[in-house]
Amino acid sequence: MPGKEAPQLLLVEDNALEADFLKQELAEQGYAVTWVEDGESALAALQENHPALVLLDIRLPRMDGIEVVRRIKAGRQSRFIPVIMVTALTEVEERVRGLDAGADDYITKPFQSFELLARIRSMLRLRRTYEELASTEAKLKKTREENRWLRQEIQGKYAFEQIVGRSPAIRDTFYLMEKAIESPVTVLILGETGTGKELVARSIHYNGARKGKPFVVQNCGALPESLLESELFGHKKGAFTGAVADKKGLFEVAHGGTIFLDEVGDTPPSLQVRLLRVLQEGEIRRLGEVHPQRVDVRVIAATNRDLQEEIKAGKFREDLYYRIQTFPIPLPPLRQRTGDVPLLVDHFLKKYNPRLEKQCLCRGDALSLLEQYPFPGNVRELENEIVRAMTLAGPTEEIEPRHLSEAVRKAGAGPTPAKNGCLQDQTGQLEKAMIVQALQENRGNRTRAAQKLGLSRRGLLNKIKRYDLE
Ligand SMILES: Nc1ncnc2c1ncn2[C@@H]1O[C@H](COP(=O)(O)OP(=O)(O)OP(=O)(O)O)[C@@H](O)[C@H]1O
Ligand SMILES: [Mg+2]
Structure with missing residues (x-):
């Protein structure tokens, strides 16, 4: 049965008597019917009424039914409208040509109205499927376009030109980055906070062969051990209380792409073993899972810690260190x-x-x-x-x-020349200020302060006495 809103049907029939009869039958079943007598009016009505279905007599004056089918099916919008041909039993050839021209179904006269109604219902179902398909297709196209746009934007954002600097120190970094882009080597980015470690990691990914694949980030110091483990490696449903569903780990998510392990120096010891395993074997195992799984992930790690010191303090595994420091990129402060x-x-x-x-x-x-x-x-x-x-x-x-x-x-509040006073006074003030600064910077260590100032230790001690800086 048709739903609340009466579906619009377009009836194309040159015989007024037959048309009247059909109109009545269809109206009784809740369809709204527009009736036209020939092909041209049918095409015009199509534009105006947007019918859900066309019921088309094949023998029409002037433009015949087959031509009408062809035109309906050639329209970008109208091709989704199902067409049922109405033919006489003997019109076998017309039927075949009509189907070839794109008609969706046919019915032969004389027919019982319940048969026609069943065919109409079936065609309307088909139409809904067409529409859903078309809308999915349109959505897909839009997503594809958006993705392409996003990719371009991301690639623009991490283009080399976006990393600013011309100093010799940063040039060395650029040189190493270029090498890292050309090869799949594991990279360790070393630098103080805020030096651009993540920016460099992203640029290496988005300028390299893996740019179309995911780039995922995990800060290894940001989560408690068990959470970090399930973030990185995933878990099976029921692996622990609260594991209500299977979960992919970031290594799986990054498959084909890059994982950025930020603050790798903060990785808890038990997970360091597991990281080592991924790096060595290219395998991961979800928590609660028996079988390992192969992943193809490039690792870029970063730290602002001195890992050698961490090793000495027993906080970082030496074997993992040698695995990740194959290609270090230092970022100068x-x-x-x-x-x-x-x-x-x-x-x-x-x-x-x-x-x-x-x-x-x-x-x-x-x-x-x-x-x-x-x-x-x-x-x-x-x-x-x-x-x-x-x-x-x-x-x-x-x-x-x-x-x-x-x-x-x-x-900027360094020594500034006083407006009055002789040259000796002024240079004296400048000298005093520089000594104070050197001593502060070297936490009172006079030997180092003297080196910094280009003085002998003895010379510095004399000046300290003279300016009363004890
Ligand atoms: N050479 C550069 N040119 C332009 N922008 C830069 C440069 N270096 C860093 N930045 C910007 O500075 C900010 C900090 O960079 P980033 O987050 O990469 O640093 P980080 O080393 O990862 O810091 P942290 O150790 O604190 O995590 C970002 O907004 C980044 O885009
Ligand atoms: Mg960072």
Whole structure:
């Protein structure tokens, strides 16, 4: 039976008597019927009424039924509308041609109305299937397009040009990255916090042969041991209380791609053994599972710890260390690449100006303060500093020293020449300030402070006495 909303049927029939009869039968069954007498009107009605089904007499004046079928099935939208031909018993040839032209079904006159109704219902079911298919197809196409777009965007984001720097120290890193991109070797990225370890890992993945495959990240220090284990290796349903369903581990998810093991130095010892196994055998085993499973995953690890020290302290396995440090990429701290600060400042201004709807600039004193500050939090700290200053910047959108954080401003508060006083006084003040700074930096160690200042130890001690710095 038709549903609440009466499906629209288009009846194409040149015989008014037959048409009347059919209209009545169909209306009684709850269908809404539009009746037309010839092919041209049928095509016009198709555009206007969007019928759910066409009931088509094959013998029509002017354009014959077969041509009408052909045109319906050639339309991008109308091809989904089922067509049932109505033919006489003797019209075998027309029937065959009609089916070849794309008609979906036929019925021969004389027929019982219950037979026609059954065929209509069956065709309407078919139509729903067509529509579902078409909509799935459209969704798939859209997803494919979105994926392609996303891939392009991601690849753009991790393009080499996005890693800013021209200093000799970062150039060495670029060189090593290029080598790592060309080969599937396990990489260990070493660097202080905020130096760009994750950025480098992503760039290696998205510029290499595995770029179309997943890149997954796990911070090995972020989870308790048992959770980390099931994150990395997955588990079988019932492997432990709370394991209500099978779960894929990240090594499985990353199959064909790359896994980034961040803070690998923080991996709990029992899991270090399991990591070693994946690296050696290329096999993983879900928790609670008996059989191992092969995975093809590239490992990029990172740490800001000194792993040699961790080994000495018994916290990191030596065998795992030798497995992951086959290709180390050291990332220099920002204070060793001060030449890159203006480039990075410019990069972050370009990145955040559109997002903050500003056109900020950073030059002169503000920029030179940033160049002097040692940035213990490295590039991330610089990025945060810039965003903060941009937010504070006034209507001129020029970043000024007062928009910078206190720590950065202080970095520039070195000795400045006094307005009055003779040359000797002023150089004396400068000398004193430099000695204080050297002593502070070397935690009072006079031998090292003297080295830093280019003085003998004896010479430094004399000056300490002279300036009363004991
Ligand atoms: N050379 C660079 N050019 C441009 N942006 C950079 C560069 N290095 C780092 N960044 C940016 O600095 C931020 C910190 O980088 P990332 O997260 O990769 O550092 P990390 O070494 O993984 O830090 P952590 O050890 O704290 O996890 C990110 O926003 C990153 O995009
Ligand atoms: Mg990181």
